[in-house]
Amino acid sequence: MRLLLVEDDRLLAEGLTSQLEKAGFSVDITHTAKEAVVLGEQEDYKAGVLDLGLPDGNGLDVLRKWRSSKVTFPVLILTARGDWQDKVNGLKAGADDYLAKPFQTEELIARLNAIMRRSEGRVHSTVKVGRFELDENRQCLQIEDGTEHSLTGTEFRLLRCLMGRPGHIFSKEQLMEQLYNLNESPNENIIEAYIRRLRKLVGAETIATRRGQGYLFNDSV
C-alpha cells in the first residue's frame, strides 16, 4: 500500500511517516513540488497526501499536473486551519478529501483509508474472497470455518494486495513495489518467504505460483 507524502516541513513529514508506516503503508516523502509531480507520474501509489504550502510552487499546481497527466490515485490535501478557499480550490482541482492543520494522525489515517476504499469502489473495510475475509481495520484474516488469525504488518499488506485482485498475477517485482518504498530494497527472496507463511494460513492451493510470472490468489472457492 504505497503512499506519497508531499510535505515541506521535514519534522512533520518524518513524524507522520513513522505513524503511517505503523498503519501499514509504505511511504515515500518529497519536500518539493517539482519532485512531487515526477514521482506521482512515475511511481505506482495507492494514494497521495499533499500539503498546499510548498517552497517551490503551489500544491494545487502539482495536483492539476497530476490530473492532467493520467495520475488517478486519490489525493488528500492538507491546508492551514479553516482556509475554506483552499478547500474549494482543492476539490475543484481534483482532490478527494481535505484536512485542516493541526490534525490528529488517526484522523488522517481514517480519511486515507476512506478515500482509498472509495476509489476502489468499495464501501466496507473488509475484502472477501472465497472462504476468506480480510479485515482492514483489525488487520486480521477470518476463515469460513470460524478461525481467525491476526497478521503482522507485512503479511497483511502482501495478502491485501493479492486478495484485492483475485485471479490476477502479480510479479515479484510488483509485490516488492507495493510492500517497500524507494529506500528499502531487501532481497527478493523475501516475497517467497512471506508467500510461504501466508500459504500456511490459507492453504498452499489458495495462492498459486506462475513460474516466471508471479503469484495469484485463487479466485475459485
Added chain:
Amino acid sequence: MRLLLVEDDRLLAEGLTSQLEKAGFSVDITHTAKEAVVLGEQEDYKAGVLDLGLPDGNGLDVLRKWRSSKVTFPVLILTARGDWQDKVNGLKAGADDYLAKPFQTEELIARLNAIMRRSEGRVHSTVKVGRFELDENRQCLQIEDGTEHSLTGTEFRLLRCLMGRPGHIFSKEQLMEQLYNLNESPNENIIEAYIRRLRKLVGAETIATRRGQGYLFNDSV
C-alpha cells in the same frame, strides 16, 4: 515478439533486457545510432525502444531515418527526466510514446504493450480464434469447453504468434526469429518440440503442418 532496444548505457540496457525477456519479448540491443538504423530497417521487429542520448548521433535522427524508409513498427523514446522539448520533437519525428528516465520497468512494458496493440488496431488484450482465446495479461489459454491452461513463456510466445494470424503459414525460421534474438540460436528442433506441446493442449488438428513450408493455426472452428 521481437523488440529492438537502442540504449547507450550498457548496464541499463542489460537490466532492461532481462526484464523485458521475462515479459515475453525477445530483445536485440544496440548501443549506436548507426547500427540502430540498419537493424531497424533489416530486421522484423514488433516495436522499438529508443534512447535519445546516443554517442554517435541523435536518437531523433535514427527515428527520422526509420520513418523515411519504410520502418513502421511503433517506437517508444526514452529521455532525461522532464525534458519536454524532447517529447514534442520525438512525437513530431514519428514516435508513438514517450517515457522519462528514471522509470519503472513495469511502466515501460505496459506502454510497449499499449503501443503495439494500438499499432495493430486492437483494443482488447485477448486474441480469440475459433474455440480458443489467448489472454495476454494472464498468459493463459481458455477453451470454449471452459478449461483454462496457463502457458510457459515460450509456449505463450509461440502460440501468440500463430494465433495472431490464423491460417497464415509461418516457417520454422520465422518462428525462430520471433522467439529468439540474434544471440540465441538453439537447435531448430525446438520449434517442433514446442509445436508438439501446444498440440497436446489444442488438439493435433488445430495446428497444421505444411511440409517444407511451416505451420499454421487452423482458422476453421
Added chain:
DNA sequence: CACGAACCTGAACTCTTTCTGAAAATCCGG
C-alpha cells in the same frame, strides 16, 4: 518403389526459479 529430407515423439539433460527450514538481524516496548 526406394531414398532422403522433413517431421514427430519421448525421454534425458541442464539451467533457472521457487521452496523450505533455520539462523541472523532488526525493531519495539518495558
Added chain:
DNA sequence: CCGGATTTTCAGAAAGAGTTCAGGTTCGTG
C-alpha cells in the same frame, strides 16, 4: 539494555522450464 516479535537473509533441496538427442514415421520425388 533486555526479551519477544517480526523481518530479512542464507543455502541446500525440489520442481519446472528450456533444450537436445536419438530413433521412428511420413512424405514427396526421382
